[in-house]
Amino acid sequence: MKENIPRILMLISGLLLIGLFIFPMWRITLIAPQYPEGITMFIYINKLGGDTPSTIQNINILNHYIGMKFIEPDSIPELKYFPYIVYGFIAMSFLFAWLNKAKLFLFWGALLILVSCLGIYDFYLWEYDYGHNLSENAPIKIPGASFQPPLFGIKEIINFTAISLPHISGVMAAFAILFSLIAWRLKLKIGLNEKSDSIGSQLHPDTLMHSVA
Amino acid sequence: MKNLKSVLSFSMLIAFGLLIAASCNAPSANTRSGVLSGDVASQVYVAPGEYDEFYAFMSGGFSGQIGVHGLPSGRLLRIIPVFSVDPEKGYGFNEETKPMLNTSHGFIPWDDAHHPELSQTNGVTDGRWIFINGNNTPRVARIDLTTFETAEIMEIPNSGGNHSSPFTTENTEYIVAGTRFGVPYPQQDVAINSYAENFSGMLTYISVADDGDMDIAFQILLPAFDYDLAHSGKGKSHGWTFFTTYNTELKSTLLEVNASQNDKDYIAAVNWKKAEEYIKQGKFKEVPANYANNEYSDETHMATSTMKKTVRILTPEDCPGLIYFLPTPKSPHGVDVDPTGEYIVGNGKLSADLTVHSFTKMLKAIENESYEKMEAGIPVLKFEDVVAGVVPEAGLGPLHTEFDGRGNAYTSFFISSEVVKWKLGTWEVLDRAPSFYSIGHLMIPGGDSREPEGKYLVALNKITKDRYLPTGPELCHSAQLYDISGDKIKLLLDFPTMGEPHYAQGISADRIVPKVKKFFALEDNQHPFRAMGEKETRVERSGNNVHVYMTTIRSHFSPDNIEGVKVGDKVYFHVTNLEQDWDVPHGFAVMGANNGELLIMPGQTETLLWHPKKIGVYPFYCTDFCSALHQEMQGYIRVSPSNSNIDLAWNLGEEEPVQ
Numbered sequence: 001m002k003e004n005i006p007r008i009l010m011l012i013s014g015l016l017l018i019g020l021f022i023f024p025m026w027r028i029t030l031i032a033p034q035y036p037e038g039i040t041m042f043i044y045i046n047k048l049g050g051d052t053p054s055t056i057q058n059i060n061i062l063n064h065y066i067g068m069k070f071i072e073p074d075s076i077p078e079l080k081y082f083p084y085i086v087y088g089f090i091a092m093s094f095l096f097a098w099l100n101k102a103k104l105f106l107f108w109g110a111l112l113i114l115v116s117c118l119g120i121y122d123f124y125l126w127e128y129d130y131g132h133n134l135s136e137n138a139p140i141k142i143p144g145a146s147f148q149p150p151l152f153g154i155k156e157i158i159n160f161t162a163i164s165l166p167h168i169s170g171v172m173a174a175f176a177i178l179f180s181l182i183a184w185r186l187k188l189k190i191g192l193n194e195k196s197d198s199i200g201s202q203l204h205p206d207t208l209m210h211s212v213a
Numbered sequence: 214m215k216n217l218k219s220v221l222s223f224s225m226l227i228a229f230g231l232l233i234a235a236s237c238n239a240p241s242a243n244t245r246s247g248v249l250s251g252d253v254a255s256q257v258y259v260a261p262g263e264y265d266e267f268y269a270f271m272s273g274g275f276s277g278q279i280g281v282h283g284l285p286s287g288r289l290l291r292i293i294p295v296f297s298v299d300p301e302k303g304y305g306f307n308e309e310t311k312p313m314l315n316t317s318h319g320f321i322p323w324d325d326a327h328h329p330e331l332s333q334t335n336g337v338t339d340g341r342w343i344f345i346n347g348n349n350t351p352r353v354a355r356i357d358l359t360t361f362e363t364a365e366i367m368e369i370p371n372s373g374g375n376h377s378s379p380f381t382t383e384n385t386e387y388i389v390a391g392t393r394f395g396v397p398y399p400q401q402d403v404a405i406n407s408y409a410e411n412f413s414g415m416l417t418y419i420s421v422a423d424d425g426d427m428d429i430a431f432q433i434l435l436p437a438f439d440y441d442l443a444h445s446g447k448g449k450s451h452g453w454t455f456f457t458t459y460n461t462e463l464k465s466t467l468l469e470v471n472a473s474q475n476d477k478d479y480i481a482a483v484n485w486k487k488a489e490e491y492i493k494q495g496k497f498k499e500v501p502a503n504y505a506n507n508e509y510s511d512e513t514h515m516a517t518s519t520m521k522k523t524v525r526i527l528t529p530e531d532c533p534g535l536i537y538f539l540p541t542p543k544s545p546h547g548v549d550v551d552p553t554g555e556y557i558v559g560n561g562k563l564s565a566d567l568t569v570h571s572f573t574k575m576l577k578a579i580e581n582e583s584y585e586k587m588e589a590g591i592p593v594l595k596f597e598d599v600v601a602g603v604v605p606e607a608g609l610g611p612l613h614t615e616f617d618g619r620g621n622a623y624t625s626f627f628i629s630s631e632v633v634k635w636k637l638g639t640w641e642v643l644d645r646a647p648s649f650y651s652i653g654h655l656m657i658p659g660g661d662s663r664e665p666e667g668k669y670l671v672a673l674n675k676i677t678k679d680r681y682l683p684t685g686p687e688l689c690h691s692a693q694l695y696d697i698s699g700d701k702i703k704l705l706l707d708f709p710t711m712g713e714p715h716y717a718q719g720i721s722a723d724r725i726v727p728k729v730k731k732f733f734a735l736e737d738n739q740h741p742f743r744a745m746g747e748k749e750t751r752v753e754r755s756g757n758n759v760h761v762y763m764t765t766i767r768s769h770f771s772p773d774n775i776e777g778v779k780v781g782d783k784v785y786f787h788v789t790n791l792e793q794d795w796d797v798p799h800g801f802a803v804m805g806a807n808n809g810e811l812l813i814m815p816g817q818t819e820t821l822l823w824h825p826k827k828i829g830v831y832p833f834y835c836t837d838f839c840s841a842l843h844q845e846m847q848g849y850i851r852v853s854p855s856n857s858n859i860d861l862a863w864n865l866g867e868e869e870p871v872q
Contacts, residue, residue, distance in 0.1 A: 053734075054793030061767050061792075065841060139842055 003190055007097040009183035010105050013176040014093025017086055020045040023168035026123070028149055030059070031161045041071075042167060043123075046083045048073045066147055066158075067138025068130055078122060085115060093180075102187035109180035116173065124151050256696060257706045259286040264726075267658050269671060269719045270329045270343050271692065273297075276712025277324045279345060279356065284658070284669055284719060285694055287708030295354045295363050296324030296347045298809075304363075306809030308785070308820040309740075310509070312518035316350055316368050317503045325349045327376060328442075328716040332385040332421070336447045336552075336663030340724035342425055344379040344388050351375035353390055355425055359730045360511065367427045368504035370524055371398050371415045377443040379419070383451045383663070387430065387485060390417040391456050395437025395463075399500075408465035412437035416456060418485060427506070431492055431525045433483065433536065436589040437463055439472070440481070442547045442613075447663050448554030450572040452486040455557050459544035472544065473563055477596065479538035480548055480559050482575060491532045497525040512739040514817045530590040537579060538593040541568050547613035547654075551622065551637055552663050556601060560611040560624065567611050567624060569640070571601035602640040607633045612653060613716075615660030617667030617697055623660075625652040625672065632672060632695065634702055646702035648693055650676040657697070658719030666721060670695040670702070673714045680707055690714060731795035733816030740818035742787035747771040752863045759784045759861070765799035765813065766791040767840040769865065770833070773848030777861035780825055780854060786811070786833075789818040800836025803850065810836050825852040 024042030031038045040051040041059055048056055048071065060070045073079055089112060096104040131148025134141075147157055150164045166174070259265050265283025268290075273279055277297030281290045298305030298314065305314050305322055314320055324347035331338040342364070343356045351369035356362065369375050369390045377391030391414070397403055398413035414437045420430040438458035446453040461478045464471035491497065502524040509516040529536050541559035545568070549558045557570040578598040585593045610628030617623065621643065624633050630651050634644040654673045658666040672693040680691045689709035696703040735745065744750045744762040750771045753760045759782050764771045770788075778784055788801050792815035801811040803823050811819045825831070835846035853859045 052793075058794045061794075061840075064767075139845075 003194075006102070006105065006183040006187035006190065007100045009179045009186070010093055010097040010100075010108070013108070013179040013183070014090045014097070016172045016176040016179070017090050017093070019169035019172040020086055021083070021169075023172070024049065025167055025170035025173065027163075027165055027167040029163040029165075030062070031163070032159050044079075045086055045169070046079050048076075048079070062160075063130075065138070065140045066142070067135030067140075068147060069133060069135075071130070076126070078119075082119070089115075100187070102184050102191060105180050105184035105187055109177050109184060112173070112177050112180065116177070120151070127151065253696075253703070253705045257285040257287065257694065259283065259288070264722060266722060267666070267669065267719045268722055268725055269656070269658075269717055270331070271673070271710050271714040271717040272326050272329050272345060273711050274327065274690075274713030274715055275325050277326050277347070278712065279326065279329055279343070280711040280714065281361065282692075282708070282710070283722075284671070285705065287692065287694060287706050289711070291361060292711060293356055293361050293363065295345055295356065296321075296326050296352065296366075298322040300809035301812070303809050303811045303819060303821075306821075307811055308822055309515040309818075312516040313363060313366055313507045313509060315507055315518035316352070316505050317370070317520070318350060321350055323349075324352065326354075326712075326715075328378065328380070329718045330379050330381050330388065330716075331662075331718045331720055333381055333662055334384055336383040336451075338659050338662050338718070338720045338724065340720055340728065342385075342421075343718060344381065346375045346378035346390065348374055348376055348393070351390065351392065353379045353388060353419060353427070355421070355427060357425070357511075358725055359728050361729075362509065364425060364509050365427050366505070366507045367419055367429065368506070369417050369419075369429070370502040370504040371413075371432060371526075372396070372417065377416075377440045377456050380443045380445055380454070380661075381421075382445040382454070382485070383447050385421045387418045387420055387445075388427075389443050389445065389454055389456075390419060391415075391440030391443055393439050393441060395439065395460075398434065405465050408437060409463040412463075412465075414438050414440055416440060416481075416483060418488065426508075429504075429521070429524055431488060431497060431527055433488070434526050434528045435481070435536070435591075436461075438479070438481075441545070444548055444550045444661060445485075446550055446554050446572065447552070450550060450554035450557075452484060453572075454483045454485055455539075455548045455550065456481040456483065457541070457545040457548045457559065459546075477540040477542050478544050479593070480541045480545060480557065480570065481591075482537045482539055482557075484535055487535050488527055488532070491527055491535065492525065496531050497527050499523050499525050510739075511733065512737060514733070514738065514740045514819065534579075536591055537575070538588060538591055539570050539575065539599050540585065540593060540596040541570070542566065546611075549614040549616075549622075549661060551616050552618055552665060554663075556637055558614045558622065558624075560613055562610055562612055562627070564611070565606045565609055567604035567607055567614070567635075569601045569603065569637075570599045574601060575599045602638075604635050604640045604642065607635060607642050608645070613655055615655055615657040615670070616665050617657055617660070617670075618665035619667060621667075623655060623657065623670055623697065623702075625655040627651050627653065627675070632670065632702060634697070644700070644702050646695060646704060648672040648674055649680055649691065649707070650674055650678060654714070654716045656717040656719055658721065660719075666719070668696070668698050669705075669719070670697045671717060671719070673710070673717055675713075677709075681709060692717075732793060732797075733814060735789075735791060735793055735816040738789065738816055738818060740787070740789070742785070742820065743818045744787070744789045746791065747865070750863070750865075752777070752861045754782075754861055757782050761786045761863075763788045763801075764791050765789070765801070765835065765846075767797070768835070768842035768846045770801075770835070770846065770848045771865045772863035773865050775849070775861075775863045776851040776853075777859050778825055778850055778852050779857060779859075780828060780852060782825060784823045784825060784850070786821045786823065787818055788813050788821070790815050792816075797839060798837050799839055799846070801833065802836050803833040804831045812837060825850075828852050828854055 026043040029038045029040040042049040149162045267284040269282040271280040279293040294304035329345045332342045351372040355365040357364040372392040373396035374393035376393035379388035395412035403411045414435040416433040418430045439460040441457040443456045458479045460472035507518045543561035543564035545559040546562040547560040559568040578594045585595045608626030608629040614624045652672045656671045674691045677688040677691045694706040790813040806823045813819045
């Protein structure tokens, strides 16, 4: 049983990624005096949403005063191709769990870290674009003001406090990375133990005695 | 010496005079506040941003509306338009709500609303709906408590002054409507002084379906007494309704004297479960009638008015056991049933005593057929057979009684201007507190249900006089809040109310708050003239009718420039509010409209009819400050001569019209 733990962890890592299609991976919350309960946008792997069905419309209405582009999910290609990348990771996790090789577990985790970093960088680029690429005809212009939401953490944007944090499936993806790396380490350790065990059993005098007895 | 003496006595005289003047002119704190003790301010203080514990629904009386207040603060939260037009909200002005005020007499912009009544389940207020009667042109209304809007109005035929209404049965199977004024049935041209021969009184039972839909189930044809107030039984008396009567003298003139002659009038006890049996057996007459049933839909955002053409009538001679009369002293006003359903309190308004009947004794008297006499084919039970007790000389002019659920009753005394607390069963008076001035109804949240929430009592006073800063001859009515959680009644607060509140209802806020709608989902909008997005906005002409399919979103109308309208056209602005957030209504008003404004909630479509009479260019604008760019939310409509051949054109944000 114990020797199966790494491949089970690898399998769990893949399953955790399914969460990306069910739960938001990131959230941006805007708080202002008129929005005491906050207005929260959720970012999924394949769509944008919010705490109400009309959140995106409401954020766009707020953003139009400063000439920010409308957030239109259809115009964000990442929402279309990112799911395929995640499908790939899930399929790989199943395959690697079956093949049960430490190197493959490491490869999977490392690749997911790389892709996540690229994803976060991409997120930053979008935020930069929304925050800086403002309409010439904006009703409200504030020279020098930055409207770019924070990548991670809290930032004051004129009258709003913007909070950007990973959400449920983002945390699940982080655990997927962690588990794959643990799987790698465990697998390595088991591999080493197996080697040392087999050597030990051949050389240890007690075992020799027992086998003789 | 003599001189000194006279000076002394003269100055003493002045001092004495001043003392008298002081005691007359300056009302002491005690007489005007009824001795406030302890820190009452903190008991009614609801900190900024905090919620009140209770909703209070106060009838608007001659305003025709309902005022929604919070308790204990007394703050006014909203006026719900019911029977009267309300230009603030466009109610009765926009095309969608005009049918709500349709009657067999045509469109009526006003009524006199008296008694709000919350719906109940198992005798407990459930926060689904509140009903209220229209007294002048007999009607009842149902208000939806998810939207706080009037959802349905039912006209009551064969009635004249719907006062003993709309008191509910324990599961809101029915609400009732008893006529306060006898009228000829059927209506006919007869001498007024033939009242006793030609006039009738009608009690009406309106069924309420699970979705709230109201229907007149049956009417009961009775002598032309004035059916004043009512309450349905609860618990053991579930299945019965009790109506007070006055003018059992059957007079039509100088009633203040002529209708006050009989030593006892009646409480009419109606066995409505028996009525249901008679309906099933077909013992009714289906007679022609003409009455309006108006329903508002949250899907189409429109009201429709349907004229109903028949009504079922039961008569006591065909239906034995349907109704009994309980003799009750001196023109009883309110009739109130205690939470157990056993005691039926008759508030004999021209008496000093309160008469309390026993439901158990009433059933026994009926079983024994121990009748004093028959009146118009209806058995009159013997007073001593049904009376449970009398609260002797508790005050002057008892009008109404509510209950606290701890075995106590609270009765309003109009003439002696006070609330009197007394004990059910022992009939002893426990406490009394003055009201300022001349209390009519009183209300304890759930105080007429099986489970009163006996923390506060509200007095609804008829006379205001010096309670507030003076505002000329006309004053707001005044309500008073008392703490009744302890042994003593404690006055906490005065607050002004809209119109003349008669009855009121209160309910724990948590029975309503979770169900309250914040806006209407645009995707559910089924209005025939909706525009679901700016791409659907357009202007269409059919003959002289011009239909503008317009939208609002912060902060513009689409379209905001309209041309091609001609003098003599009828222009319908169908405005859909595309917003989907709480508290973002947009308003719409156009210059010169002989009409009100529109106030459109998110997801709603409303229509303003405008008759352009003169050529020119007329501005329209948003009337509800909606955003930082609200002042910019404006547009123009051009009116050309009736013979011009300018085509319809409309645009938004373009110099040239786009179509």
